[in-house]
Structure formats: C-alpha cells, structure tokens
Amino acid sequence: MGFKDIFARFRSRISGASAAPATPLSAEEQLVRDYDLYLVDLHDELPRLIPQRDAMRAAWRDGDFEAYEQAFEAARASGVIADNGKPLYLLVKDWFLEPFMALPDDAAAAPQHEDMLKPFRDFFHRSPSPFSAATYADALRVTAFVRRGTGWGRDVRSEQWRVTKLC
Numbered sequence: 163m164g165f166k167d168i169f170a171r172f173r174s175r176i177s178g179a180s181a182a183p184a185t186p187l188s189a190e191e192q193l194v195r196d197y198d199l200y201l202v203d204l205h206d207e208l209p210r211l212i213p214q215r216d217a218m219r220a221a222w223r224d225g226d227f228e229a230y231e232q233a234f235e236a237a238r239a240s241g242v243i244a245d246n247g248k249p250l251y252l253l254v255k256d257w258f259l260e261p262f263m264a265l266p267d268d269a270a271a272a273p274q275h276e277d278m279l280k281p282f283r284d285f286f287h288r289s290p291s292p293f294s295a296a297t298y299a300d301a302l303r304v305t306a307f308v309r310r311g312t313g314w315g316r317d318v319r320s321e322q323w324r325v326t327k328l329c
Contacts, residue, residue: 208245211253218257227285230258231293262301267308275305 187195214233221229237251244250256263262278265271282301286294 211244211250214250214254215257218254219260222258222261225281227281227294227297228289230254231289231291231297233258235293263304265308267304269308272305272309275308279305 193199214237218230218233221227221233234251234254237249237254240250242250244253262275265274265278279301282298286298288294
C-alpha cells in the first residue's frame, strides 16, 4: 500500500464513506482492516533503492538479462545490506524475477511457467556462464515444482515425474 492509498483511506474515513470490497477479504486482509493496520510493500519502504528496483523491473519487461546480471554482480560485489536487512543482490534478484515468481504455483499455471522459460533458456544459450546457468536452473526448478508439486520424491505420483521431464 503506497502513500496515495493511505491518504485515500484516510479521506474516506474522515468523510465516513467506505466502499465495500469488490471481492471477499482473506483472513489476513480482515485482520489488517479490523486492527486498522497498513500493508507496506517490502521494497517501497526503501526510497533510495526505488531507482534500482524500477531499473530491474524495466530490465525484465525488456528481456534484458544482461542488465540483470550486471546489476546483480555489482550489488554482490558491493556487499551492501539494505535497510531491511536483506543483501542488495537478493533484492536485485527479487525485483527482476517478480513477474515470474508471481505466477500461481498450481498445476493449472504450468503452461504459463513453461512459456516464461524461453527467455531464461535464450539467455543461457546467448551468454553461457555460471550466472546464466544458475538463473536458468532456478527457473527450471520453480517450473518443475509447479508441475510435480513440492512433496518429497516418495510422495510424487509417477505421472507428475513424467510431466516434469518435459520441462
């Protein structure tokens, strides 16, 4: 929730107008509402990092894996720990991979995951390196778990293993 949302909520409380939510609230959202709490996006509380965040989001949008690699390596080499206690290089990774990691993790979303694998694969083939291999491997791991589930190997059905090999 950004400042404009907070101000809008404040204005609606003052005016007494409160719109009913379009969809039913989750248990967490009900707690936030009932205790008058505010949700703050993890990265929006770090204003000095917003330009880096926006640059990584733009890099994803443009399919610029090379810019991601440069930003990641620069952040890793800097050793900077952000105000929220997270290493800057992990924030760079989170910002870049947000759209991929935001996909649902159920079997119905598997085709979307597989469609999003192409840029990772292309990056690896275009610029083979430990970084591109690790990035592609992470994407494959996420997609495989979407396909087969996150259970222990002994709990996974044979058809789930078979479909994982297709990734």
